[in-house]
Amino acid sequence: MANPVLQVENLVKRYGDVEAVRGVSFSVDEGEVFGLLGPNGAGKTSTIEVLEGLRVADGGRATVCGLDPQRNPNELKNEIGAVLQATSLPDKLRVSEAIRLFASFYRRTRNPNELLRRFGLEEKRHSFYNQLSGGQKQRLALAMALVNDPKVLFLDEPTAGLDPQVRREIYVIIEELKREKKTIVLTTHYIEEAEKLCDRVAIIDLGKVIASGTPRELKQRSGDTTRLEVRLAKPAATEALKQLEGVADALEVDGAYVLHCQRTAPAIVSLVKYLEAQGNELVSLEIATPSLEDVFIELTGRRLRD
Amino acid sequence: MKTILTLAAVRIRITLRNKAFLFFSLIMPLAIFFLYGSVFAKGKPEAVAYLMGPILSFTVMGTFWGLSMQLVTWREQGILRRFRLAPIAASSMIVSSILANYLLILPTVVLELLLARFVYHVTSFGNLISVFVLVILGITAFGAMGLVVASVTNTMQETQIINQLLWFALIFLSGATVPLAVLPHMVQRVGLFLPATYFVYGLQRAMLADAHLYTLGTVVVSLVAWAVLAAFISSQLFRWEPEAKLPRNAKLWAVATILPFVLLGIWENHNGKLLATAAYMMEGRPTENTPPADKR
Numbered sequence: 106m107a108n109p110v111l112q113v114e115n116l117v118k119r120y121g122d123v124e125a126v127r128g129v130s131f132s133v134d135e136g137e138v139f140g141l142l143g144p145n146g147a148g149k150t151s152t153i154e155v156l157e158g159l160r161v162a163d164g165g166r167a168t169v170c171g172l173d174p175q176r177n178p179n180e181l182k183n184e185i186g187a188v189l190q191a192t193s194l195p196d197k198l199r200v201s202e203a204i205r206l207f208a209s210f211y212r213r214t215r216n217p218n219e220l221l222r223r224f225g226l227e228e229k230r231h232s233f234y235n236q237l238s239g240g241q242k243q244r245l246a247l248a249m250a251l252v253n254d255p256k257v258l259f260l261d262e263p264t265a266g267l268d269p270q271v272r273r274e275i276y277v278i279i280e281e282l283k284r285e286k287k288t289i290v291l292t293t294h295y296i297e298e299a300e301k302l303c304d305r306v307a308i309i310d311l312g313k314v315i316a317s318g319t320p321r322e323l324k325q326r327s328g329d330t331t332r333l334e335v336r337l338a339k340p341a342a343t344e345a346l347k348q349l350e351g352v353a354d355a356l357e358v359d360g361a362y363v364l365h366c367q368r369t370a371p372a373i374v375s376l377v378k379y380l381e382a383q384g385n386e387l388v389s390l391e392i393a394t395p396s397l398e399d400v401f402i403e404l405t406g407r408r409l410r411d
Numbered sequence: 412m413k414t415i416l417t418l419a420a421v422r423i424r425i426t427l428r429n430k431a432f433l434f435f436s437l438i439m440p441l442a443i444f445f446l447y448g449s450v451f452a453k454g455k456p457e458a459v460a461y462l463m464g465p466i467l468s469f470t471v472m473g474t475f476w477g478l479s480m481q482l483v484t485w486r487e488q489g490i491l492r493r494f495r496l497a498p499i500a501a502s503s504m505i506v507s508s509i510l511a512n513y514l515l516i517l518p519t520v521v522l523e524l525l526l527a528r529f530v531y532h533v534t535s536f537g538n539l540i541s542v543f544v545l546v547i548l549g550i551t552a553f554g555a556m557g558l559v560v561a562s563v564t565n566t567m568q569e570t571q572i573i574n575q576l577l578w579f580a581l582i583f584l585s586g587a588t589v590p591l592a593v594l595p596h597m598v599q600r601v602g603l604f605l606p607a608t609y610f611v612y613g614l615q616r617a618m619l620a621d622a623h624l625y626t627l628g629t630v631v632v633s634l635v636a637w638a639v640l641a642a643f644i645s646s647q648l649f650r651w652e653p654e655a656k657l658p659r660n661a662k663l664w665a666v667a668t669i670l671p672f673v674l675l676g677i678w679e680n681h682n683g684k685l686l687a688t689a690a691y692m693m694e695g696r697p698t699e700n701t702p703p704a705d706k707r
Contacts, residue, residue, distance in 0.1 A: 182498040197428035210497040
């Protein structure tokens, strides 16, 4: 049985009157990629920053590699690596200088040249930080996070703001780390990222974990259904949509209707008939297999990107 | 120690690549040097020697500006957050920045002394050991003051405003621009509460009166006390993150750094020794043993 390297129990973090994290609990096993999935402002970054020792929790307990982030900050920092959501380096610091500088701070280090090679930054080793593209900066951030060969790697929204191609590059790197059995805690608001990269996911909203499990387990919450997302010319009653043949559930989200269908074809036929009878029109229709977004919608009535 | 040295080396490299640094730490001090030497001193060696104290003070005092701006920029841009993830203490960040400042400022000081020697034919710089000890103390003390400013301000704008106010007070009330002896009496009295006044005075005494460190005891002790106090307070108030809250009494702590000079100002206003010596130094080059105030 795998050992938990990270344990969080009833974690609370407040900023003035705002309770950003409200009793979050989870644990992460060694070699596992664990995702905190949730919309912006859900409390993901606050949670991860408490674990990194950057913020002080107002309640609850957390241990990383058996260390309390507040009591043993320097010990902890030697054991973890992190890519922060909002961070930077001095403009006139060269890539090779940055990675060597940070390598010099740790007891245990990996070869900086090897890391630059691995992250495709060898040609940029003499470039200043402000000469790097967004993707190169993020690859450097990842290389620097690994410079102490950390036991746990924290990635806070590692692909936020990056274009799709760079995002895919970062996914490849994270998948490689996953194959190396690196323990990774990842926060994201991208469904695709959580589904593709994480062994287990905790869905977090308004400072609370509202569901957790493997992506497959979470999606099974939606039953063995297909998701129809329809936009209509005029509003319709969700109760009436729920009664249609083949439809298991119906929700209104942002002016669209999400129907969970056990049998897709009869559901579409009955929907069209119903709309005709109501004098309503179908503006658009999308068919998809359930995703973690559906789990989130089911649990909160909102979309993740809201 | 290794962390401090590595950080200092990187800071030096980054700073030397910054054009603003070259302007403020090399071009501007040299422009002031030539302005003082050619215009105010009219190239006369004795007059240039008299003005070397204020010239070096300009170079050294300016360090607080660069340090405070760099720290606030690094905090605003999230650079300090990245450093905070590594096992680095706030004291290492502070000590490394002051250490880097020695190596960045001392070459300009040496260059100014060499230019005074070879361009304006100044034959003596008095007690050079005292001069260099005072310069080192000045870099530490004014640098630490910059770090305190960076700790109690939240944005670049705020830092700029505080820096401007401090800079004008330091250069106009201390004798660094207009000699202390010719300033209006009231301004002289206010100037006696400023560290810059003692710094300019100490440098002038070392250069014009060959003053040994022990005869500059009051100046040295007050600068050491100020440097230690400011460095301690900046380490207590150091903030890695822009949103990190300042302790409620932080600004009081910052004000506490002026305590040695409040006491010194009261003392010097009472005995008038410094003002008398400053007036005497302006009239002619005294020897170490014959400043009029020492005869009293």
